[in-house]
Amino acid sequence: MNMLRRSLVCCLTIACMLSCASSLAQVANSFPSKSIRIVVPFPPGGGADTLIRLLTPSMLELWKQSLVIENRPGASGSIGAELVAQSPADGYTLLMGSTAAITDKNISSFVPVALVSASPYLVTASPSLNVSSIRGLIAYAKANPGKIRFGSSGSGSASHLAGELFASMAGIDLLHVPYKGTGQALTDLMAGHIDLMFAPAQTVMPQIETGKLLALAQTGLKRSEALPSIPTVSDSGLLGYNAVGWFGLFVPAGTPKPIVQKLNQGVIAALSQEKNRKAMIERGSEPASGSSEDFAAFLRLDQAKWAKLIKENRVAVQ
Numbered sequence: 001m002n003m004l005r006r007s008l009v010c011c012l013t014i015a016c017m018l019s020c021a022s023s024l025a026q027v028a029n030s031f032p033s034k035s036i037r038i039v040v041p042f043p044p045g046g047g048a049d050t051l052i053r054l055l056t057p058s059m060l061e062l063w064k065q066s067l068v069i070e071n072r073p074g075a076s077g078s079i080g081a082e083l084v085a086q087s088p089a090d091g092y093t094l095l096m097g098s099t100a101a102i103t104d105k106n107i108s109s110f111v112p113v114a115l116v117s118a119s120p121y122l123v124t125a126s127p128s129l130n131v132s133s134i135r136g137l138i139a140y141a142k143a144n145p146g147k148i149r150f151g152s153s154g155s156g157s158a159s160h161l162a163g164e165l166f167a168s169m170a171g172i173d174l175l176h177v178p179y180k181g182t183g184q185a186l187t188d189l190m191a192g193h194i195d196l197m198f199a200p201a202q203t204v205m206p207q208i209e210t211g212k213l214l215a216l217a218q219t220g221l222k223r224s225e226a227l228p229s230i231p232t233v234s235d236s237g238l239l240g241y242n243a244v245g246w247f248g249l250f251v252p253a254g255t256p257k258p259i260v261q262k263l264n265q266g267v268i269a270a271l272s273q274e275k276n277r278k279a280m281i282e283r284g285s286e287p288a289s290g291s292s293e294d295f296a297a298f299l300r301l302d303q304a305k306w307a308k309l310i311k312e313n314r315v316a317v318q
Contacts, residue, residue, distance in 0.1 A: 039093065042101075045183030074180060077102075089254035110253055113267065123233060248295055249267055
């Protein structure tokens with residue numbers, strides 16, 4: 001009798017699992033059936049905002065549904081991230097995240113969908129600083145400790161941590177000035193209120209090309225395909241320096257895997273389109289690729305690197 005009962009329970013469990021799998025497959029097949037909201041946790045004009053708006057037309061064409069981009073800046077991206085984390089786990093609310101918005105404290109609230117770009121930043125200087133190279137920047141900073149003001153899109157952002165890593169490796173003291181987004185920091189850099197930025201290329205290349213700002217170096221370990229004429233920090237006087245800024249899409253934890261996979265396929269299809277690849281590379285941003293699992297593995301390595309820097313240098317992050 002006990003064996004019969006166990007067999008019956010086992011059969012019911014299997015039947016339930018098959019039914020759930022079938023239901024999830026049906027949901028994924030019909031997804032999306034309504035408008036999708038993408039929350040950008042930074043002001044308009046920054047790296048995350050620029051990239052997602054570039055890709056939106058292609059994703060709209062693929063999914064046959066409208067895409068609503070909503071800027072929710074504040075607290076280095078955590079306000080927008082929290083909004084998405086508390087949204088229904090149905091695939092219809094996504095976060096365009098970055099280093100600042102996704103931390104080891106909130107990563108469990110999300111499922112990575114797709115890496116959009118992991119590109120070097122540009123060490124970008126105001127012409128008024130009268131520095132034209134990395135060696136010159138380091139020499140000036142050593143002669144004037146704490147006087148060089150570098151802006152970022154917020155405490156804990158890639159633009160902040162890239163500057164802290166630079167200062168640590170160079171043995172210099174830089175004054176960090178956090179903003180609510182890259183766009184606001186760029187405005188002050190142009191006005192001379194700050195001296196330096198470690199900035200996403202897509203936000204500063206137009207000003208560099210017109211001579212309004214100077215590109216001293218790129219922050220990757222090797223030259224980017226998108227920025228072939230700009231030397232690396234490592235080649236310019238600070239051997240071994242390496243920092244990239246990433247942008248990627250997330251959904252709330254608990255979102256069914258078939259929906260995550262379908263979202264990933266749509267994003268990767270948009271990234272692989274030649275018109276989008278060309279537009280991103282022209283702006284200094286390299287298109288990414290890979291599965292949701294690939295993105296999760298990338299995040300583990302990236303977060304471990306910055307956690308080590310923050311701990312060893314007592315970097316203040318929100």
